[in-house]
Amino acid sequence: MASDIEIARAATLKPMPEVAARLGIPDEALEPYGKTKAKISASFIATLKDRPRGKLVLVTAINPTPAGEGKTTTTVGLGDGLARIGKKAAICLREPSLGPCFGMKGGAAGGGHAQVVPMEDINLHFTGDFHAITAAHNLLCALLDNHLYWGNALQIDTRRIALRRALDMNDRALRNLVVGLGGPANGVPREAGFDITVASEVMAILCLARDLNDLTERLGRIVVGTRRDRSPVTARDLGADGAMTVLLKEAFQPNLVQTLEHTPALVHGGPFANIAHGCNSLIATDTALRLADYVVTEAGFGADLGAEKFFDIKCRKGGLVPSAAVLVATVRALKMNGGIAKADLGAENVAAVTAGCVNLGRHIENLKSFGVPVVVALNHFTSDTAAEIAAVQAFCAGLGVEAILSTHWAEGSKGTEALARKVVELVDGGSARFAPLYEDALPLADKIETIARRIYRAGSVVFDKAAREQLERWQEAGYGHLPVCMAKTQYSFSADPTLLGAPEGHELPVREVRLSAGAGFVVAICGDIMTMPGLPKQPAALSIGLNAEGQIEGLF
Structure with missing residues (x-):
């Protein structure tokens, strides 16, 4: 065939x-x-x-x-x-x-x-939608680092910046970086990295917004980091939401x-x-x-x-x-x-x-x-x-x-x-009687446990101490009504990709949590999840090219 x-x-x-x-x-x-x-x-x-x-x-x-x-x-x-x-x-x-x-x-x-x-x-x-999303995301990153360079009036704690740059490509070398090297003219040195564009919160926002006004509001709520007192700093605080929306105007259609x-x-x-x-x-x-x-x-x-x-x-x-x-x-x-x-x-x-x-x-x-x-x-x-x-x-x-x-x-x-x-x-x-798994009012940690026990059949959920404390802070800050977005291996009901079939009674480790305030959910990362994939030993790119007629070959 x-x-x-x-x-x-x-x-x-x-x-x-x-x-x-x-x-x-x-x-x-x-x-x-x-x-x-x-x-x-x-x-x-x-x-x-x-x-x-x-x-x-x-x-x-x-x-x-x-x-x-x-x-x-x-x-x-x-x-x-x-x-x-x-x-x-x-x-x-x-x-x-x-x-x-x-x-x-x-x-x-x-x-x-x-x-x-x-x-x-x-x-x-x-x-060009993904290119626009990448550009809007990286505009926010550029504005953040520019703000730091010009005096950091918002008093952002450079040790607790949550925002990473984005690129729509598998490139493991970009997972963890140090930016701002080369002297004062090049910005403030800090640890950073890249996620693949599909992991960008801007992507999630575009896919959950109802209209352009809602898109702007959600972009403005992106939390880029915190101050030393742990209060959030948002894209709106940086003045980025309007320009980001402009870049996404056509992509939103x-x-x-x-x-x-x-x-x-x-x-x-x-x-x-x-x-x-x-x-x-x-x-x-x-x-x-x-x-x-x-x-x-x-x-x-x-x-x-x-x-x-x-x-x-x-x-x-x-x-x-x-x-x-x-x-x-x-x-x-x-x-x-x-x-x-x-x-x-x-x-x-x-x-x-x-x-x-x-x-x-x-x-x-x-x-x-x-x-x-x-x-x-x-x-x-x-x-x-x-x-x-x-x-x-x-x-x-x-x-x-x-x-x-x-x-x-x-x-x-x-x-x-x-x-x-x-x-x-x-x-x-007409037999559908749809209802979500949990109510909005359920606390964040309880939402995670509900999914773990009822969908994954986990016997227990083990929260990293920092993750548990972060959930409690977000609960107190008014984010407790948000749904949770579970990040784990796709190959198993557990967090272990080798545990196939229908395991029960396993332990689900929650090692990290992330707030996607603009998208409107809290991410619970369970086990080893990469937000910037790498290429295999023989990537598909090695077989892709143009034939004598100028047609693409090797794409599947």
Whole structure:
């Protein structure tokens, strides 16, 4: 079969006005970025605020293998499947980060015959949103260091500066730095570092803001550091919020593209699924819900991270009410959770699949606890055998959930028609009784413990002394109402990536907490989490280049 990029390049794309018309978006509401990409104007979006919302469907997954289990591909395939059976559907996705594209995981525009296109543009510079976010973030950093240079009138404690610079690339050498060296003309020497742009609080803010005024307010609340008395210093104190908003004005508008089958897709924003909430922008999702009857979106990593944050942060902040959840599973990931090494995943092993289904069952139970009906999408790989597929379906049936084989990678919407019909059945059945996991009033430390015990099945939560004290200070300072954003490995319910399956009674270590006051959540870092990834020994960048026709090769 042709590669993802070959399939995408062979596609015939429709003009953007024709794609937009499927959602009732007029030509004058489009701001074109070439022939195959457009932004939806803010003035048009403002006219939609009184329209009723359509039905929201979340695509999430079990704990993945390092290559991922196909949430984005399934999201695209399901959107196409809904359109195939005659539903007015839209898809909402995150924008890919350049870091993984040139690293190990590759792009994030779907795959096979379930892709959003133009694939090369979406995976690379797209409409420049990430560059704008990087620039706005680093403008704040520059203004902070400039303030220090010119006398530090705000009396910022240079030992307690929380702000780090941002770059949309995997580069481990930038994790920890000393800036301001070379004498007085170059600023105040201090320890610093870089995070990848998707881990920037500016990214999370853009993805949770309701409009430009809200964006400015949230940017102004970013805490850049503290004074010696531990009082916070914000971006507004530095006078940075207005200029940052100017840099983000166009980036804040959702991007419209299409799938290979011309289903409209709003691809916008991309917060890190560990240090942030891992969902596309609230404004894109809300816009799609005002325009379509069914909106399919995804949340990063497994359901223990992505779905929990989608429900407890994005839905809470945006007043969203999901109608159903699609849980993506693969035979290979179930084998891995059943104890099989990565090198042996291609061989049939029904016993390992059955053993690994405990991970699937845990996610099903967790999703149901939010009051949302669930269907399992078994993302098909050619190495899957009939016996392995039957084992998964039998396990799910025992839990009262249907597992539907989905072949969208190979067949496009034809391969998700059964899944689409089941989703419609669940959504239209009206059985959703959605409720977040905890109330706003619950103290911050208790929110962390609630997630740890009810979602991860931890036996205990061990807070680093400094983390516990910091939570208490934030509680007293009026931040206690914020939701918490858990940062841990995506490979396990625990903080140990080697502890697969469905562990119980483990210890969850909270080694650090960070305040994202502008985004509106508190981050709890559990175990070893990198906010600036590194490249593997053989990064994907080594295989990417231009062919004799000037076309990109090697992007996947």
